[in-house]
Amino acid sequence: MDLRSYEEWKFELSAILREIVRLVAQSSSGESAVFRDLFARLAADRFNITLVGRFSRGKTSLMNAILGMDRLPTGVVPLTSVITEVTYGSEAKAVLHYQGTSLFMDIPLSELAAHITERGNPGNHRGISVAEVQLPAEFLRRGFTFIDTPGIGSAIAANTRTTRSFLPEADAIILVTSHDGPLSEEEADVLSWAGTAGRPLFVVLNKQDAVDAAACEQAMAYVREEAARLGAGSQLRLFSLSARHGLAARQAGNAAALAASGLPALESALVAFLVHDQRRAFLLGMCDRITALPGAGAMADRLAALRARVTGAKAATSVAVAEEPLLPAMLADCEICAGIANAMWQFFTRIQAELYGSPQAQADLAARGGFCRAHAQQFEAIAAGREAATALGPVLLHQAGELRRIAAATPSPTQAAGLVGGLLPGGGRCPACAVARQAETTGVQRLAAVVRRDGAMAAHARSAVCLPHLRLLMVALPGSETAALLCRQATLMERLAEDASRFALKQDAARQGTVNKQEREAAWRAARVLLEAPQAQYDAASPVP
Numbered sequence: 001m002d003l004r005s006y007e008e009w010k011f012e013l014s015a016i017l018r019e020i021v022r023l024v025a026q027s028s029s030g031e032s033a034v035f036r037d038l039f040a041r042l043a044a045d046r047f048n049i050t051l052v053g054r055f056s057r058g059k060t061s062l063m064n065a066i067l068g069m070d071r072l073p074t075g076v077v078p079l080t081s082v083i084t085e086v087t088y089g090s091e092a093k094a095v096l097h098y099q100g101t102s103l104f105m106d107i108p109l110s111e112l113a114a115h116i117t118e119r120g121n122p123g124n125h126r127g128i129s130v131a132e133v134q135l136p137a138e139f140l141r142r143g144f145t146f147i148d149t150p151g152i153g154s155a156i157a158a159n160t161r162t163t164r165s166f167l168p169e170a171d172a173i174i175l176v177t178s179h180d181g182p183l184s185e186e187e188a189d190v191l192s193w194a195g196t197a198g199r200p201l202f203v204v205l206n207k208q209d210a211v212d213a214a215a216c217e218q219a220m221a222y223v224r225e226e227a228a229r230l231g232a233g234s235q236l237r238l239f240s241l242s243a244r245h246g247l248a249a250r251q252a253g254n255a256a257a258l259a260a261s262g263l264p265a266l267e268s269a270l271v272a273f274l275v276h277d278q279r280r281a282f283l284l285g286m287c288d289r290i291t292a293l294p295g296a297g298a299m300a301d302r303l304a305a306l307r308a309r310v311t312g313a314k315a316a317t318s319v320a321v322a323e324e325p326l327l328p329a330m331l332a333d334c335e336i337c338a339g340i341a342n343a344m345w346q347f348f349t350r351i352q353a354e355l356y357g358s359p360q361a362q363a364d365l366a367a368r369g370g371f372c373r374a375h376a377q378q379f380e381a382i383a384a385g386r387e388a389a390t391a392l393g394p395v396l397l398h399q400a401g402e403l404r405r406i407a408a409a410t411p412s413p414t415q416a417a418g419l420v421g422g423l424l425p426g427g428g429r430c431p432a433c434a435v436a437r438q439a440e441t442t443g444v445q446r447l448a449a450v451v452r453r454d455g456a457m458a459a460h461a462r463s464a465v466c467l468p469h470l471r472l473l474m475v476a477l478p479g480s481e482t483a484a485l486l487c488r489q490a491t492l493m494e495r496l497a498e499d500a501s502r503f504a505l506k507q508d509a510a511r512q513g514t515v516n517k518q519e520r521e522a523a524w525r526a527a528r529v530l531l532e533a534p535q536a537q538y539d540a541a542s543p544v545p
Helices: 003-023 029-044 059-067 157-169 185-197 213-229 243-252 255-261 263-291 296-312 335-357 359-368 373-382 385-408 413-421 431-454 456-460 467-476 479-508 522-530
Strands: 047-052 083-088 093-098 104-107 128-135 144-148 172-178 201-206 236-240
Touching (some): 003 029, 003 263, 003 296, 003 479, 029 263, 047 263, 059 144, 059 172, 059 243, 059 263, 172 263, 185 201, 185 213, 236 263, 243 255, 335 359, 335 373, 335 385, 335 431, 335 467, 359 385, 359 431, 373 431, 431 467, 456 479, 467 479, 479 522
Parallel strands (some): 047 172, 083 128
Antiparallel strands (some): 093 104, 093 128
16 A cells, blocks of 8 residues: 555545435434544544654754755754644645644744744743644645654753653654764653553664764664663664755755665655555544445445455555655646736737727727627626727627628528528637637747756646647657656646545535645636636637638
């Protein structure tokens, strides 16, 4: 089981549950509460990874390396007893939650230290319970949440107490120590606690770049011996890495240097454990709960098929969430559509003035029968009332004259219908369609040039190309880029589908407060990717003569 399949199966469970709600006539509020609870369990599910360690071990550097961005501030000392959660958000910011109240406050990341350090918030006199850092990182988007605990063993005794009390809430614990003095007394206590509690423990020996191979092996052996002595040998998963080198390699796109940093080995083990071991039980448990619902018999085959897939899934051999295609959190709409819309705006703002003051412009538009349906609506929305009336009066008179000419010929009903149809302005007559067509051609050629020069990755870092314009782009591209661009488009559409599924699930679970901007706009953005933007559409039946 990998992350993608896990999310797909969770969304499938929510779809099955939604169908049961539709089929079952709910006879009591108790049943409604049961359905809401199941939706809430699916919507709230996330992977909580708690990081523990003394100050200066590199906890924050490790999180930055896994996320592939250096947005979390390092070197901040000392921290107050405030838990810091790092979660997904469409834009980088921090949200402060206060003790004993539902109040919260958004602040820029640059101001975080003033609220969570002893210097800015001594003794946590501000009463902050949790500082939530939101970042647009793919690792977090997949449901992972880092919980950065205050440094243990510091002069602030409350820090150690806060950290200890939070450990039981973790799905996985990462104890960050380092090669320059592995396992302090407080870190050894965490090993002992994990052994007694039987909790999974990932121990990271950071700063391997500061020691040679022999010293590295010696430190690894020492940690293994201490873990066995403290009863945590069976829970121990030990990794040596350099968070600093891992972040640099990831940002540079250097796969060899990234592997040498030791970071991917930790990520793969961590994600495989959480997804395959932990979430398999969650999915199977949800299957059982939904199967027990009244009316679930109609969904028995789908539930059985899903259970079989989950039960038979094997753990992924490698998991590299951060290496999924990098796309901005909010990708711009199709730039070809945007170019057409801009050209249409300029055209209509210019032509309304011409139609007001130029009899020749009025006569030309009248001879064409006016604008096509879509562009008539755009003209009406943009033009002032006086200009619109001046422009459309001659069109009305022209069309009225044509109707009288048709009537004078005494046609049959069928002939009359055909002749009236010929008066309707289509793409071959509408002057706005000609402008849209030229803007589309220019936009496709411009984007094709970018792909030829910089590759498909560059094209999709710019905008979310709609399918109609993707089709035109395929014709304008060399064959070597076709497959890459199609795969990038598929990735984009899969991401939108996931956002839409998350939005629907959170709505069903009455968790609207957790919906982020991407999820809120998913359906609207999906329509823009599947079809051209309304302002970019035109009648392309035939070229303008």
